[in-house]
Amino acid sequence: MRCDRPESGAGAVLATVGAMLNPGNGLRRGGLVDAAQRRHPGPRLIAPLPLAVTAARLRWRETLLPRFGEWDAAQTMASNRDIRTAMLVDSEPAQQRFISALASRGGWRTIIAGDTDTALAKLGTQEGMGLDAVLVDEGAPGMPVDQFVAELRRWRPGLPLIVITLRNSVAVAVAAMRAGASDFVQKPIAPDRLLSALDRLIGNNSGELRPLTEKLRVPLGFDEIVGSSPNFRSALAIAAKAARARVPVLINGKAGTGKEVFARAIHGASPRAKGPLVLVDCSVVAPGLIASGLFGHERGAFPGAFDRQVGRLVQADGGTIIIDQVECMPADTQARLVDFLATGEVQTIGGTIKHHVDVRVIATASSPLDRLIADGHFREDLFYALSAAQLTLPALTDRRGDIGPLARHLLTRIGQLPGMRPHGITDDALRLLAAYAWTGNVRQLQDVLFRAAIGCAGDVLTLADFPAIDAALGGAASNDDSSVAINGEAIGVTLYLPDGNLRPLEEIEADVIRLAIGHYRGRMSEVARRLGIGRSTLYRKLSDLGIDTAA
Numbered sequence: 285m286r287c288d289r290p291e292s293g294a295g296a297v298l299a300t301v302g303a304m305l306n307p308g309n310g311l312r313r314g315g316l317v318d319a320a321q322r323r324h325p326g327p328r329l330i331a332p333l334p335l336a337v338t339a340a341r342l343r344w345r346e347t348l349l350p351r352f353g354e355w356d357a358a359q360t361m362a363s364n365r366d367i368r369t370a371m372l373v374d375s376e377p378a379q380q381r382f383i384s385a386l387a388s389r390g391g392w393r394t395i396i397a398g399d400t401d402t403a404l405a406k407l408g409t410q411e412g413m414g415l416d417a418v419l420v421d422e423g424a425p426g427m428p429v430d431q432f433v434a435e436l437r438r439w440r441p442g443l444p445l446i447v448i449t450l451r452n453s454v455a456v457a458v459a460a461m462r463a464g465a466s467d468f469v470q471k472p473i474a475p476d477r478l479l480s481a482l483d484r485l486i487g488n489n490s491g492e493l494r495p496l497t498e499k500l501r502v503p504l505g506f507d508e509i510v511g512s513s514p515n516f517r518s519a520l521a522i523a524a525k526a527a528r529a530r531v532p533v534l535i536n537g538k539a540g541t542g543k544e545v546f547a548r549a550i551h552g553a554s555p556r557a558k559g560p561l562v563l564v565d566c567s568v569v570a571p572g573l574i575a576s577g578l579f580g581h582e583r584g585a586f587p588g589a590f591d592r593q594v595g596r597l598v599q600a601d602g603g604t605i606i607i608d609q610v611e612c613m614p615a616d617t618q619a620r621l622v623d624f625l626a627t628g629e630v631q632t633i634g635g636t637i638k639h640h641v642d643v644r645v646i647a648t649a650s651s652p653l654d655r656l657i658a659d660g661h662f663r664e665d666l667f668y669a670l671s672a673a674q675l676t677l678p679a680l681t682d683r684r685g686d687i688g689p690l691a692r693h694l695l696t697r698i699g700q701l702p703g704m705r706p707h708g709i710t711d712d713a714l715r716l717l718a719a720y721a722w723t724g725n726v727r728q729l730q731d732v733l734f735r736a737a738i739g740c741a742g743d744v745l746t747l748a749d750f751p752a753i754d755a756a757l758g759g760a761a762s763n764d765d766s767s768v769a770i771n772g773e774a775i776g777v778t779l780y781l782p783d784g785n786l787r788p789l790e791e792i793e794a795d796v797i798r799l800a801i802g803h804y805r806g807r808m809s810e811v812a813r814r815l816g817i818g819r820s821t822l823y824r825k826l827s828d829l830g831i832d833t834a835a
Contacts (some may be wrong), residue, residue, distance in 0.1 A: 287567065287651065314723075318793075368483065369393045371412070373403040373420040373432070374448075383419065390479040392416075400426030400435075400731035407439055418445045418487050422456050430459040431669035437464040444485035446497075448473065457498075458703035461738045469499050476568045491750040492735040493728075499544075500698070502728055506549050509542075510693040512803065513683035519675040526673035532625060534610075534646040534670045536653070537677030540725035541586035543648040544608065546677065550557070551604040556644055559603025562596045575617040576633055578607075581622075585634025597630050601641040610647040610670070611656055618663045625669040645670065680722040680729065684697045687729070694730050697746070698737050707737045709745040720753050794829040801831075 341672050368391060372383055375398045384394040395411060397403035403420070406412040418436065422429045429447055436445060447468045455498040457468040481497040506524050511517065527550045528535050535543045544563075552562050566574055576586075580595030596605060607613075612619070624630060626646065629638040647670045656662035680687065691714060699706035722728050736749040747754060786792075797815070804810045814823040825831075 287609065293378050347504060367391060367393050368416040368482075368486070369395065369411075369414055369418040370419055371395050371397055371403060371406060371415050373397045373400060373418065373424045374423050375423075375584070378816075379421065383478070386473070387474050387482065389475070390482055392482060398425065398430040400424055400429075402426075403432070403599045404435060404439070407436070415440075417449060417482060417592045418443060420445065421448045422450065422453060422460075425571050429456060430463040433460050433463040433465050446481055446485070455702035458738065461735075462703075466494070470498050474568055483715065489577060492739075492750055494729065494731075494735070494757070496731045496734065499727065500734060501700070504545055504549055506553055508693075509545065509549060510690045511683060511686045512689070513678065513686055515678045516683050516686065519677050522673065522675040523550055524553065525620035526675075528555075529673065530644060532647065532670045534653075534667075534674045535646065535648045535677065536674070537648075537650065538679050538725060539650050540722075540727035541677040541679060542726050543650075543677060544606065545726075546675070547604075547606045547608075547646045547648060550646060551606075551644075554604070554644065556603050560600050561604050561606070562600040563606045563608060564596050564606040567609035571612070571614040571617075573829060574613055575620055578617065579620060579630055580632040580635075582632055585632070585713060589634070592632075595630060597624065597643055598639065598641055602643075604646060605643045607645065607647045609650060611651045611662060613652060614665070617669060618666050620661060622666050622669055625666075642798060647685065680725040684718055687722075688714045689715055690726065691729065691733060694726075694733050695737065698730075698734050704737060705743075707740060707745050710747070712747050713745050713750060714749060716750055716753055716757065719757055729787035790829065793825070797825060797829065799829055 300589045310590055328594075370387055370392050372380060372387075372394050374380055374383070374396070380396050384396075387394050395406070395415075400420070403418070403426075407415075420429055420432060424432075426432065427435070433445060433447070436443065441464075444466045445464070447457060448463045449460075449468055449470055451470050451472075455468075457465075457470075460468060466485055466573055469478055469481050478499055484497070506520065506527075509520060514794075522535075523535075523546050533547075533550060535546055537543050548561065551557060564574075564577060569577055576589075576593065577597070578595050578597055580593050580598060581589050583589060583592045586620065586725060607621075627638075629640050630640065631638045653662050653667050657664050657667060680690075691709060695707050695709060698704055717729070724731070732750070732753070733745075736745050740749050797811075800811045801808075804814065808819060808822060812819045815822065817825075
């Protein structure tokens, strides 16, 4: 593979398992009624059901909803059609046209509801019964979006729902997710991101394992990045050293390992920290538009170039540009980037004048560039120009000892998001997380913790908050104490008893000191400094707590 772009288009067509409803005949015998009859045996229904959206319709729905398995038969029918149907709840005509056009690219047909009341009424129509998904804008007229989500969940608990929010409306997204939304997408809406969100709704992942479309971006400094495994600490040391230099940086690693987090940390620790930080993700931009996005273009430079556009390299002048998924860059743009790295000059597409800019380039790659070079898909001179400083981030499964401390750290960060509150996590739950194969790496772990925290009514996450992971592991990890050791290297310091209550402070303090002694290899001055106490205080605590200094 040359480039791992997110899937767009119609996606895989689901196999038809039987016609349960003839779209031209409505709810008739041999269609949904007979399908529901087979699923829920009982007195046979012969008369056709009314289709009008009336009070009688609502009463009918309340009466027969439990019997029809809450309309899961209709949902099964919808998921097996070639063309999927989504309902968009939005009152703005421009956005209605925009989202409908995007969805059609992915094989989705869109029906429109101008407000939340109309949307709920449409659920009772023949068209509404065949819905595969719902998209609702947070500004849609009617009831607040979280109330709409809760009401929709009451009638159609299995119907996937995406909330469209503003960039700074994290609290709205959190409230909607807590009410039962499947996912959220932030404005401005990226085409491939919306299509990926829709495709994920009908994927195999469910529960807490369903990935979030939007990244939960929380800027971190190097001192806030958690990880103690040797390969991770080595990458962190290279990044910290590169931050003080002016050379380009190449960050390698599988998707979700934290490449963007490292890139932002490098910028934040560099002399350019007060300058602009610009991100270009080559995997979500059409290959023919990447050069225009980076270098800009003049009016009339190519069909559709109606206005002059300033490129991202110029926008990042005096700061840093992060080129994410650089392996997705086409050959002609690679050649332009090589020239820029050599000269520092930017020439817009269709222009004749070159402008000198002072920009630090950080590139990330999810695919091995050496293979792409051998296959002729990536320029060798660009690789060497970008890799003046190069680091590789290990997969999460290659540093399982970091999963426990990382999970606690991520929960702390998640608790700081608007609308969220802090959560602890039990050792059994950490043991479960440490045993799972995190193919999506740190990002997948963060998404799982976010979804679990959203649905947790208490203050501590337990095994019950990770049913999909427990099912994937067959319940073995949670019952096998030997699968993942409970110690400083595996899950950090144990804070909670199995019943969710905190351990005594004296026991926690003793474990923290033991962990610090092991982490800093018995260097007691460093241990005392990191714990924020004097050496004499440290030795007194060692004596009081009965801790061997050789621990």
